[in-house]
Amino acid sequence: MLSQAENDLLTQTAIGTPAGEYFRRYWLPAMLASEVPAPDCPPVRVKLLGEDLIAFRDTHGRVGLLDEFCPHRRASLFWGRNEECGLRCVYHGWKFDPSGACVDMPNEPAQYAFENKVRTRAYSTREYGGVIWAYLGPPDQLPELPKLEWARVPDSHRYVSKRFQETNYLQAIEGGIDSSHSNFLHATLDAFRVTDSYVEKTKNSANLRAKYHLMDKAPRFSVKKTDYGLVIAVRRNAEEDTYYWRLTQFLLPSHTMIPYQKGHSIHGHCWVPRDDQTCWVWTMTWNPDDALSREDRDAIENDSFVHAKVEPVTFRPLRNQDNNYLIDREQQRSATMTGIHGFAAQDQALQESMGPLVDRTRERLGTSDTAIIAMRRLLLQEIRSLQQGETPLAAQQGDIYWVRSCSLVLNRQVELDEGARELMKAEV
Ligand code: FES
Ligand SMILES: [Fe+2]
Known part of the structure; x- marks a missing residue:
């Protein structure tokens, strides 16, 4: 038997919860590598620890894992075009690389270079054992992959x-x-x-x-x-x-x-x-x-x-x-x-x-x-x-x-x- 407080502590894993922060200190299996089988293949939805994310494999084979919702006006990047080293939101064309940097913003005047100031949430990934692993924790605490x-x-x-x-x-x-x-x-x-x-x-x-x-x-x-x-x-x-x-x-x-x-x-x-x-x-x-x-x-x-x-x-x-x-x-x-x-x-x-x-x-x-x-x-x-x-x-x-x-x-x-x-x- 657990107290209600203990049950809550163990079972709640969203951002900011104690167990959520704990799980975010480990590499976690996020998706099968076969879900993103080839460079520039369609992006896929991934939900982990209460977070809605989008995974895509870019032109160089790197797997990006981004917040599902575009930082511009929150459209889903699931509908995005995976093209030339980035995922482009099809609503107004903003484009993000696997690190979460905005690399193109065609609906804003070029002289403002607004894209340089915008990032979206992005998490580290590794491909290992046929699985794409994700790390959702603090970047300076990157763990080791478990030698399973x-x-x-x-x-x-x-x-x-x-x-x-x-x-x-x-x-x-x-x-x-x-x-x-x-x-x-x-x-x-x-x-x-x-x-x-x-x-x-x-x-x-x-x-x-x-x-x-x-x-x-x-x-x-x-x-x-x-x-x-x-x-x-x-x-x-x-x-x-x-x-x-x-x-x-x-x-x-x-x-x-x-x-x-x-x-x-x-x-x-x-x-x-x-x-x-x-x-x-x-x-x-x-x-x-x-x-x-x-x-x-x-x-x-x-x-x-x-x-x-x-x-x-x-x-x-x-x-x-x-x-x-x-x-x-x-x-x-x-x-x-x-x-x-x-x-x-x-x-x-x-x-x-x-x-x-x-x-x-x-x-x-x-x-x-x-x-x-x-x-x-x-x-x-x-x-x-x-x-x-x-x-x-x-x-x-x-x-x-x-x-x-x-x-x-x-x-x-x-x-x-x-x-x-x-x-x-x-x-x-
Ligand atoms: S909502 Fe994505 S570019 Fe506007
Ligand atoms: Fe069983």
């Missing part, structure tokens, strides 16, 4: 998608680090009931998740603070003398990783505030060693796992609250917990069902919410430190993001730290 593994593998090893979610970002992060929901929300009925046939089918599986994840429905959580955020360890009973451990990271300000098992691809998320009622859900699938497999591509194509099919302009999932996520009640009766196809839509349906901004003064948290409590505490602490003038450390240290999630089975006597170290040695 997914952004650093070859393009063939990675798939990145973005979707629009009708909730505040915090609700989405909470869904991402809540490891106990997958035993229910994402389960088939066979798994949920642990039927004999399910046990038979999975008992020799090399996939630890299939074998153990759904067997123990009340996992134990422990959380450790790190320099990048949190590492969340979730322990389930495996065999009589072993535990199945899943380790996942929460990386400031809003990245998460789903536990990796050798031989499989890795998945991660980043949740970016769009405004206080909506967020961008970024989902990444990557294989550190190889190009993505046919199996990965099929799961993406069928939106059966963590990615969802979206409408191309708005990025709103095709399964959404207006069509009840295309729920199939017969499926729900006979085969799966939800009757909704795909993990992404299942998560989205339940997170959106809480309303865009959940009232955290009215919740009753249990031990399975340990990671959520720790994440909120950490973010509150970080936001308050910035209010007192302390620069967020993680934003200045790209190297600390060079981590990987993992899952492993350990003898019940072995300490997790020791087991994880052994696993690392084997991996290296």
